Amino acid sequence: MxxxxxxxxxxxxxxxxxxxxxxxxxxxxxxxxxxxxxxxxxxxxxxxxxxxxxxxxxxxxxxxxxxxxxxxxxxxxxxxxxxxxxxxxxxxxxxxxxxxxxxxxxxxxxxxxxPVVYQDAKQSEFLRLTQGNMSVEEYLIKFIELSRFAQLIVGNERAKCRRFEEGLREIAMRTESNLGEFDKREPRRPKRSNREWTVGGPSNRN
Structure with a gap:
């Protein structure tokens, strides 16, 4: 959404x-x-x-x-x-x-x-900001705090909303990426046919 x-x-x-x-x-x-x-x-x-x-x-x-x-x-x-x-x-x-x-x-x-050095540091922090492990409210508070140092980047409400949403998306994108990597690393075990097993264990029939 x-x-x-x-x-x-x-x-x-x-x-x-x-x-x-x-x-x-x-x-x-x-x-x-x-x-x-x-x-x-x-x-x-x-x-x-x-x-x-x-x-x-x-x-x-x-x-x-x-x-x-x-x-x-x-x-x-x-x-x-x-x-x-x-x-x-x-x-x-x-x-x-x-x-x-x-x-x-x-x-x-x-x-x-x-000072300019302070403003530049805060702007860099804003550019790196994502929700991460923060709640949406905590992320919003931090976003508001840092956005004032990035007016050239988010100088209007539309740009501000888009940047805020991108920070929210970042955690979802990383989660999906991690899940994808896990699927690649986890080997898929071949399924055994029910006919290969008996009550006492695997069948030795040829």
Whole structure:
């Protein structure tokens, strides 16, 4: 069965909801976001810390069902200290801050806080990713985590769904291949005719 974009979106939504506390429909405010464990970000030299903050924030946004404009407002409000000063310099570079989109913010954030070497390593990890021994949900979480580093490869939902499905197929293909190899290695024993056997054992009749 071919995986559709709607099916992948539903899986992503279910995973986010399962991992977040509270209820939906309680308003889209910064107070609500903080209740769902959205935290301030003051900048870091450790890509892992930056990733953890963004990952948590996107889970919160998924739970709140935020629009891209709301994501941009909430995320930039949570930038403090050095991170806030960095964002001010980004706004100056754009000239007109009202033209900045959520996609722009993500790109600038990743370019600044994730060195090229780190991004390349994550992209390579994404390209090697298959379901393996993971459950579908575990595979989906890992897929979402790494796909952000491979936007040139899965830059649209159709490409993302196709790559996700290929990772699912990989385990099935390997299983079929292994079974085929086993069949080749296992010698087939010739069947004996019932007439060659007696109650006491094999017959010695010519």
């Amino acid at each position: 071919e995986l559709t974009m709607d099916m992948l979106a539903q899986l992503m939504t279910r995973v986010v909801q399962d991992r977040m506390p509270g209820r939906q429909g309680e308003g889209k405010t910064i107070e609500r976001a903080r209740k769902l464990r959205a935290t301030d970000f003051e900048g870091t030299r450790d890509p892992t810390d930056a990733y953890s903050w963004m990952d948590q924030l996107e889970q919160v946004f998924g739970m709140m069902e935020c629009t891209d404009d709301q994501k941009l407002r909430f995320a930039t409000f949570l930038l403090k200290g050095r991170a806030h000063h960095w964002w001010r310099s980004v706004q100056l570079r754009y000239g007109d801050p009202t033209t900045i989109t959520w996609a722009n913010f993500l790109q600038d954030f990743f370019d600044h806080y994730f």
